[in-house]
Amino acid sequence: MPDAHLKVFRGRPGEPSEFVDFDVPVEEGMVVLDALHWIQGHRAPDLAVRWNCKAAKCGSCGAEVNGRPSLTCKTRLSDFDLDEPITVEPMRAFPLIKDLVTDVSWNYAVNRTITPFTPPENLPQEQWRWQQRDVDRVQEFRKCIECFLCQDVCHVLRNHETERAFMGPRFLIRVASLEMHPIDQVDRRQYLKDSGGIGYCNITKCCTEVCPEHIKITDNGIIPLKERVADAYYDPLQWAWRKLRGREATGAGTELPVLPAPVGAPPPPAAATTPTDATATESAPAQTAEPAAAGTGPARPPRRVRTTKSARQTAGRKDAARAPRGRRDGGAG
Amino acid sequence: MAISGFETHVHDVLVVGAGGAGLRAAIEARARGASVGLVCKSLLGKAHTVMAEGGAAAALAHVAPDDNWKVHFRDTMVGGKLLNHPRMAQLHALEAPDRIRELELWGAVFDRTADGRISQRPFGGHTYPRLAHVGDRTGLEMMRTLQDKAVHSDVDVYMECTITHLITGPGRIMGAFGYWRVTGEPVLFPAKAVVLATGGIGKAYEVTSNSWEYSGDGHALAYLAGAELIDMEFVQFHPTGMVWPPGVRGLLVTEAVRGEGGILRNKDGERFMWKYLPEDRRQEYAATDEEAERWVEVTAQGRSSEARRPPELSTRDNVSRAIYTEVKEGRGSPHGGVYLDISYLPAEHIRRKLPSMFDQFKELADVDITRGPMEVGPTTHYVMGGVRVDAETGATTVPGLFAAGEVAGGMHGANRLGGNSLSDLLVFGARTGAGAAAYAARNAASAYVDPSQAYRAARQLSAPLEREDGEDAYAIQRDLQAMMQSLVGIFREEADLREALGRLTDLETRWQSIKVTGGRMYNPGWNLVFELRNLLTVSRAVTLSALQRTESRGAHSRVDYPEQDDRNWGVINSVICRGPDGAMMVARSGVPPMASELRGLLGAAH
């Protein structure tokens, strides 16, 4: 079989970065992550790549392959024309640490602000009964492997479009999984609106397109949540049932951190990116990404200048709690 | 306390590893008032537990009303060929149902029975349908639940931090030394108690279902700190890993496929498992294809069946050997496996019960499992052996050092039943967290880190970066994996094992002179150096133990000693420890005695 030609982004904040060419021998069934491992094992032992399972189950290995946010462990080389180079670069939305590794600690900080599952106090667990169909939707959202590809592709986060915080699709469906739990007692609508910034989502569905778990993030999660937040919709059974029993509103007034923007970098050109038309119903992620630094090397803007120290403070260390907090300006959309 | 030049974080209890066992231990220790640090090599929530598919075994008796802890205990002991620590197997069977219910209380959403309770599925070696599950992503559900619980319990999480050394003091543990993977800077964790929850050793082998993190870190750290390891010869080869294409070789195909009715056939279409059922347990399995089919049908409806289970649900060690033998004798599939077929069931049912298997084969192998068979073969999956622990508290033989989950030994004996790992993590994670918190409370004086140990650890950490030239860590890893695969694999014999010991000595010598390029920041090649040290340590432990045990039992099969030898080995654990001269020693000790009421549960046969 012919070799594959990979152009792999290499660099760290504050240093010149480049795309480095590697020719990798191809075996049948090989995925992009295999190629990266081959590079580590034979050419560049210090190439920074995150991965764990190599089975599309842990969500560690997200990167942008030919501009499309993908799990490198399930992106097969045979899906590409091997005569053309395959570009691999880190997720754009998050600050760079090194090579293909980015600082995703902001996501952990956001997750912490979500009020966890809260069962009713007066219903002993022995009496909990619910049907499979009552939890199918919740289970769909709980399939999330936290790859953050949806966060990466969402234009609101990717382009740092808002001054205020937006929790992003991953955490909207996290909230949805709690709100739709048959016996959860908490009302997170105020939180969604004021802190989570649900109004910033204009339903472009790019998140759904890239989700490797095929979660219908927008249709099944965000849209019903928006409707609930707007008080325009009550599920005749579940939602009303819970309302009657008086759900406690919590989380309102929580401050969400703002995703750190790359220091000193202009926002990437928005032209070819995500549609901003709120009524758009579909968009191919292949179009959302910039035409990958085709052919000739690093066309990548110097958009991720962070000091080693700050990268370390947010990424290497403790999760969430210690990550920087953002401004809070009140309600959104 | 602080030593100049080192970032320092002090805790009562430091938990190393943030999979199911580590998280559960951290939650418990925190709930009991200890200040807790949780260190993981990767990001939080990515640990190997997310890959566990089939379910967690617990005698909830939701599907089979006759199930109870006693039957679960018996199944576990029988599966482990009676080498299990009986008290651990008892506690596990007794407490697993509560640990599962507790997860539900914390937000886990398990699949339901028709009457709305937690559903349970059948698995190999379990008398009744017993595994609480969420489709085929049970581990992920557990991880998310525990992760959220821990994060909201004020546990300090240190992500992407590798622990390379344990710090000891006079007669006890004093903490741990590690480094930030992102910056490469060293960090000290003085702690009154340290819990190891680092998982297994699969990366010692070429074909494995395990992630890169499974490099035997806790096994090696404990051993180097003076703790005993037991049963290290028992490495579980899961019968069904993917064999094709090469890029996915070893990837797990969940036992749930067989639990849902998957049939194993060789290239001649023969359902070969009929031939391999052990004579003394044959009565537990269906007698005919027809009976097996009836079992599948009834079980699929979530009911308990009068028909007996299919032969594919024999224990893992047995199914692995059967597949290996079929292939070796020329009856394998084109890519050196056998066929596993579930496509005779309705496509809809398969997609609902095995969604991630459906995706995995579709996306990685172009196989539609609702239409045709999968090709599967054995893959290194789990190590039964591990650090010797006290059943009640998880304490190792070194005061202040604890271990839980796969890194701990004893619970599973010579062979682990599917589904008993997720429940093990919960039961002993909780017990060990409690044990470590209690130890910390009893030893109120704060931990003292001997500066010379910290400086020595820091020097060892930097050494490979400072060498002028030397060996490539990746090359050593490849050679080690190939060697272990061929010489210390499913079937073993003396000559191979002796050769393996010699080769390990060579590899250890090469390890001494590894050179790392590329600096300290997020450098996987540098991280590999310490993982290799650990892999070499556990590989030697496996090989020495395998050489010592001159019989075949459970997952340990000796070609030169094919029989189970109860007279000489029936109640003997292998023990690995560090000799006075620093060399690894292998010895044996008696399996802890079984209380007579437990013995009574094993039935007449034992």
Ligand code: SF4
């Ligand atoms: S639908 Fe579009 S705007 Fe809304 S979360 Fe998804 S990607 Fe972002």
Ligand code: SF4
């Ligand atoms: S919702 Fe999908 S894309 Fe987003 S983090 Fe989860 S698995 Fe990844």
Ligand code: FES
């Ligand atoms: S490595 Fe786990 S999702 Fe790719």
